[in-house]
Amino acid sequence: xxxxxxxxxxxxxKKARCEEGPPSAAPxxxxxxxxxACVRKSGGLTPFSKEFxxxxxxxxxxxxxxxxxxxPPAPTSESSSCIYLCGNSxxxxxxxxxxxxxxxxxxxxxxxxxxxxxxxxxxxxxVTADEDxxxxxxxxxxxxxxxxxxxxxxxxxxxxxxCAFYRPTKQRxxxxxxxxxxxxxxxxxxxxxxxxxxxxxxxxxxxxPREGEHTLRTDDIEAAIKARGQELAVVMFSGVQYYTGQFFxxxxxxxxxxxxxxxxxxxxxxxxxxxxxxxxxxxCDFACWCTYKYLNSGPGNIAGAFVHERHANAxxxxxxGRLTGWWGHRKEDRFEMEHHFxxxxxxxxxxxxxxxxxxxxxxxxSTDLFARAGMERLRAKSLKLTAYLEHLIHTExxxxxxxxxxxxxxxxxxxxxxxxxxxxxxxVHEALGRHGVVCDIRKPSxxxxxxxxxxxxxxxxxxxxxxxxxxxxxxxxxxQ
Numbered sequence: 001x002x003x004x005x006x007x008x009x010x011x012x013x014k015k016a017r018c019e020e021g022p023p024s025a026a027p028x029x030x031x032x033x034x035x036x037a038c039v040r041k042s043g044g045l046t047p048f049s050k051e052f053x054x055x056x057x058x059x060x061x062x063x064x065x066x067x068x069x070x071x072p073p074a075p076t077s078e079s080s081s082c083i084y085l086c087g088n089s090x091x092x093x094x095x096x097x098x099x100x101x102x103x104x105x106x107x108x109x110x111x112x113x114x115x116x117x118x119x120x121x122x123x124x125x126x127v128t129a130d131e132d133x134x135x136x137x138x139x140x141x142x143x144x145x146x147x148x149x150x151x152x153x154x155x156x157x158x159x160x161x162x163c164a165f166y167r168p169t170k171q172r173x174x175x176x177x178x179x180x181x182x183x184x185x186x187x188x189x190x191x192x193x194x195x196x197x198x199x200x201x202x203x204x205x206x207x208x209p210r211e212g213e214h215t216l217r218t219d220d221i222e223a224a225i226k227a228r229g230q231e232l233a234v235v236m237f238s239g240v241q242y243y244t245g246q247f248f249x250x251x252x253x254x255x256x257x258x259x260x261x262x263x264x265x266x267x268x269x270x271x272x273x274x275x276x277x278x279x280x281x282x283x284c285d286f287a288c289w290c291t292y293k294y295l296n297s298g299p300g301n302i303a304g305a306f307v308h309e310r311h312a313n314a315x316x317x318x319x320x321g322r323l324t325g326w327w328g329h330r331k332e333d334r335f336e337m338e339h340h341f342x343x344x345x346x347x348x349x350x351x352x353x354x355x356x357x358x359x360x361x362x363x364x365x366s367t368d369l370f371a372r373a374g375m376e377r378l379r380a381k382s383l384k385l386t387a388y389l390e391h392l393i394h395t396e397x398x399x400x401x402x403x404x405x406x407x408x409x410x411x412x413x414x415x416x417x418x419x420x421x422x423x424x425x426x427x428v429h430e431a432l433g434r435h436g437v438v439c440d441i442r443k444p445s446x447x448x449x450x451x452x453x454x455x456x457x458x459x460x461x462x463x464x465x466x467x468x469x470x471x472x473x474x475x476x477x478x479x480q
Contacts, residue, residue, distance in 0.1 A: 042055045047391060048395065048462070060457070063457065065369065068095050068455075069454070074436030082437065086439050086440055086450065090299055091273075091292060091296030092452075094296055094365045101358050103361070130351070133367040134149075137150060139375070140367070140375060141268070141289075149307075149348045151351050153302070154184070154269055154289060155188055157303050162188065162265070163192070164319045164323075169233070174231045176236070178207055179207055215241070215246040222253070225260055232260065236266065239267065239287075239289075245414065246406065250266060263285045264285050266287040267287070267289070268287050272291070272294065273293070273378075274294040279306050290304075291366070295370070307346060314343070316343070324352070326352075327352060329341055382414065385461060388462075389451060393417070397465065401422055402420065402472070405446070435467050
């Protein structure tokens, strides 16, 4: 990758620091003020107490959703559930998933191929199966239905979108992304560069945090885009950074990139269903995401894609790199079997094959829950849940044992807090697992804790921190 002294291409040295703009994170008190307000409303209950956690749960208007999910049992008792804090990796199974999938299996059993058509299968015919959750998905990501396609898997969709929107020239052939991007994104972007005859060593621009910092400052991203603007073909970032939990300010990144004439795309794997998104209003060109994390659709399930409405009527000559298949042909005459491709409007022109009905049924089981809960209410609860987690780690565990590297500005993070331990992280993780906590670790040094507002409670957070505190500060064989 090309070397530069502006937080690009490798962790910075003392000579390679970004100096533009002040830190974007809010003061540390910002997250705690949420909890202080709740303490006042509770009549002065102590935050690190079961009584306070239960009081918070009693005020939660989304608490009933917890009963709509299956929980793995705790390893110590089949009669008690684990503390599941791993929605950042795989969401829990909604209880309506099995009946939704079984319904489609029964249709297949009863009708065979005729289940595709509304004349036989009047309720959710398979020929339009992807549309059964398309509108709910559009609301989750802040888009119009025409801008959404439910299809494929995340990296497949990223490749399809990059084929269409990465159109390098001798002057503009570079792609900018965060240096700590998820490996699959890095592999996909580098292979797209190679596929187009360029070299990732010179055409891939990676941005890294300043020396001694864990997250990228938005000011520095904007400055780097401005400095490189005439060389950049595409700017592509995560929505929420998988390792640090940073929620990038996507509106500002989009604006900065478009001012330089760049196309803009996002990988929203850790953002969709987690943080508020307004893809249409922000104006990015494309985005893609998986649905098995915060959207709870099941391991490896079908993914989603966004293509902005301004590209909705792009013809074959407008997007010459778009890879096409028969399900991307317009619906009106798709079954005429002509060999002249006429794209469907919007994102659905990128569909290649008919959607897997059982996968869509599992996704619909979750999007129906999101439609009932609403992203605004979920975000409001999430802000309190993660603020409570942050507060207890600071006050009851302390920085001598663990550091939170996720931004302390609530507007620059989602559910997840990324913890770095001063002791052996692997041993801490194993000990938590023995006590019924499900979370994950990412090398080299992060444990990710993600209380999801659909199915996690304030009592879950309290119980987790109580266990963590006992393991780190206690005595005996579990002390780390």
